[in-house]
Amino acid sequence: DTAVSQTPKYLVTQMGNDKSIKCEQNLGHDTMYWYKQDSKKFLKIMFSYNNKELIINETVPNRFSPKSPDKAHLNLHINSLELGDSAVYFCASSRSAGDYNEQFFGPGTRLTVL
Amino acid sequence: AQSVAQPEDQVNVAEGNPLTVKCTYSVSGNPYLFWYVQYPNRGLQFLLKYITGDNLVKGSYGFEAEFNKSQTSFHLKKPSALVSDSALYFCAVRDNGPGNTGKLIFGQGTTLQVKP
Numbered sequence: 001d002t003a004v005s006q007t008p009k010y011l012v013t014q015m016g017n018d019k020s021i022k023c024e025q026n027l028g029h030d031t032m033y034w035y036k037q038d039s040k041k042f043l044k045i046m047f048s049y050n051n052k053e054l055i056i057n058e059t060v061p062n063r064f065s066p067k068s069p070d071k072a073h074l075n076l077h078i079n080s081l082e083l084g085d086s087a088v089y090f091c092a093s094s095r096s097a098g099d100y101n102e103q104f105f106g107p108g109t110r111l112t113v114l
Numbered sequence: 115a116q117s118v119a120q121p122e123d124q125v126n127v128a129e130g131n132p133l134t135v136k137c138t139y140s141v142s143g144n145p146y147l148f149w150y151v152q153y154p155n156r157g158l159q160f161l162l163k164y165i166t167g168d169n170l171v172k173g174s175y176g177f178e179a180e181f182n183k184s185q186t187s188f189h190l191k192k193p194s195a196l197v198s199d200s201a202l203y204f205c206a207v208r209d210n211g212p213g214n215t216g217k218l219i220f221g222q223g224t225t226l227q228v229k230p
Contacts, residue, residue, distance in 0.1 A: 004157070031216060041202060043158075043220040055215045090157055097216035100146050100165045100208065105157035 003027050004106035006091050012112045013081055020077045021109045023091030031055075032074040033092040033103065034066060043090075049074055050097040081113045116141045118207050120221035127195045127228055135190040135224045137205030146208035147188040148218065149179055153201045161203075164188060175199070195228045202226075 004025045013019055025032060033056070034046040048056035049068040063079040074091060091106040117140045127133045139145055146165055150158040162173025169181045179190045188205060202223050209217040 041152075041223050043204065043223070045217055045219075048215060048217065050215075055213065056217055092158075094216055098214050099216070100163070102148060102160040102163055103158075103216075103218065104160070105150075107157045108155075 002107075004091055004093055004104050006089075006106040006109050008109060009107065010110050010112075012114065014114055015081055015083060017081050018077070018079045019081060019111070020075055021089055021091075021111070023074045023076075023106055025072055025091075025093040025104070025106075027093055027095075027104060029093040029095050029104075030071060031094045031097040032068065032071075033094075034074065034076050035090040035092060035105075036060075037088040037090060037108070039087070047074075047076075048097065055097055078111075081111075083113050086111055086113045116207060116209055116211070116219055118205050118219055118221040120203075120205055120224045122224050123222075124225045124227060127226070129197050129228050129230050130194050133192050133195040133199070133226065133228070135203050135205075135226060137188045137190065137221055138186050139188060139205075139207045140186065141207055141210055143210040145181075145183075145186075145188075146210075147179075147181065148206040148208070149173065149177070149188075149190050150204045150206065151175075151201045152204065152223075158204065161190070195226075197228050197230055200226055200228045 033048045047066040088108045092103040094103045149161040164181045205221040206218040
């Protein structure tokens with residue numbers, strides 16, 4: 001069983017479109033994260049939810065909107081896609097935001113905006 | 115501001131030789147440090163962490179890291195490198211800022227190339 005899964009794995013779309021990426025974890029964790037990895041492999045946190053509550057909201061365009069329907073799921077919706085949104089988006093989870101346990105990462109979603 | 119630096123973009127080592135991937139950090143308060151590995155087209159995999167206690171931390175796949183408070187470093191090491199260790203390695207520090215969010219701040223990554 002995959003611990004943290006993401007769909008789709010690849011996403012190719014035109015500028016201006018709206019798209020969503022889904023993430024699910026079956027680890028029973030309370031906290032989930034979205035990261036963006038750019039073309040230089042630099043990894044940066046975007047959002048985090050703890051028990052469905054938004055706890056990290058970094059400086060990202062408001063075209064990006066996370067949504068957590070329950071503890072096991074965290075989705076990322078992107079409106080009006082731009083060329084600069086092309087990146088690999090990783091979902092991760094950890095047992096709880098307040099502890100010092102490691103984060104478990106999904107396989108990533110490679111988004112290409114044409 | 116809290117930060118992590120990995121001063122080498124790439125480290126090359128021959129198979130069987132020891133390897134070191136460097137990491138230095140800057141945090142307020144106690145540092146909580148992590149190493150992750152990313153194989154091509156894969157997500158990050160946790161290797162090891164330092165929270166407290168012994169300065170030498172042992173992790174997965176034979177890797178270990180040495181926490182050095184005076185030098186603010188947390189270098190990743192392995193006594194004998196394998197070709198299969200070739201990957202991108204990230205050092206990270208847990209953000210000690212307000213909110214206790216568990217946020218990780220990552221270094222820029224170091225590509226390890228192990229040659230046969």
